[in-house]
Amino acid sequence: MIDVKNIISKVKSKFTNENRLIHTLNVAKKTQELIIQHDLEVNLQKAYVAGLLHDYAKEEIFERFREIVQKYNLDESILQQPFSILHALFGPYIIKEELDFEDEEIFQAITYHPIGHSNMSLLDEVLFLADFISDDRTYDICIEVREIAKKNFSKAVAKKLEYLVTNIPNPHQETIKAYEKYKQYL
Numbered sequence: 444m445i446d447v448k449n450i451i452s453k454v455k456s457k458f459t460n461e462n463r464l465i466h467t468l469n470v471a472k473k474t475q476e477l478i479i480q481h482d483l484e485v486n487l488q489k490a491y492v493a494g495l496l497h498d499y500a501k502e503e504i505f506e507r508f509r510e511i512v513q514k515y516n517l518d519e520s521i522l523q524q525p526f527s528i529l530h531a532l533f534g535p536y537i538i539k540e541e542l543d544f545e546d547e548e549i550f551q552a553i554t555y556h557p558i559g560h561s562n563m564s565l566l567d568e569v570l571f572l573a574d575f576i577s578d579d580r581t582y583d584i585c586i587e588v589r590e591i592a593k594k595n596f597s598k599a600v601a602k603k604l605e606y607l608v609t610n611i612p613n614p615h616q617e618t619i620k621a622y623e624k625y626k627q628y629l
């Protein structure tokens with residue numbers, strides 16, 4: 444049994460940036476909308492918690508990531524990745540340490556939320572998409588994908604991947620692989 448109330452209060456005290464908290468709550472809310480709207484076989488509570496925790500490490504300093512690499516004997520080359528990926532990779536380690544909470548399905552969704560991957564679970568897809576189309580996102584592409592997501596879930600996931608591979612300099616290999624798989628839905 445996940446203590447959602449406790450997680451919400453931990454997230455609230457973790458973030459100093461109010462917009463981050465607003466984004467987090469919006470992403471959690473968006474996961475619920477997507478699951479209900481498309482009748483997806485995803486545990487609502489797990490998706491909500493994944494939304495609440497997906498950016499948990501976003502305010503960490505680089506030094507914390509370096510400490511985790513040493514503590515858990517991880518490959519140091521991980522640290523060469525941009526912060527937009529690091530906050531997701533290290534999120535689960537920091538959540539485990541600070542919240543005494545562990546759920547491999549949720550952790551996988553958090554790990555891949557900025558880049559996607561070619562073998563995403565439904566929970567991974569829901570978080571990957573919700574993070575892009577939450578109500579606080581105002582970019583044109585986000586608004587466009589938000590509209591697509593109301594009718595066609597897979598197409599919306601594919602659209603975010605398309606955006607990443609065509610607009611982000613040096614997109615991650617996993618993103619490219621995922622796009623190759625999902626572009627059939629466009």
Ligand SMILES: [Fe+2]
Pocket residue numbers: 497498530531556557
């Ligand atoms: Fe993020």
Ligand SMILES: [Fe+2]
Pocket residue numbers: 466470497498574
């Ligand atoms: Fe986010």
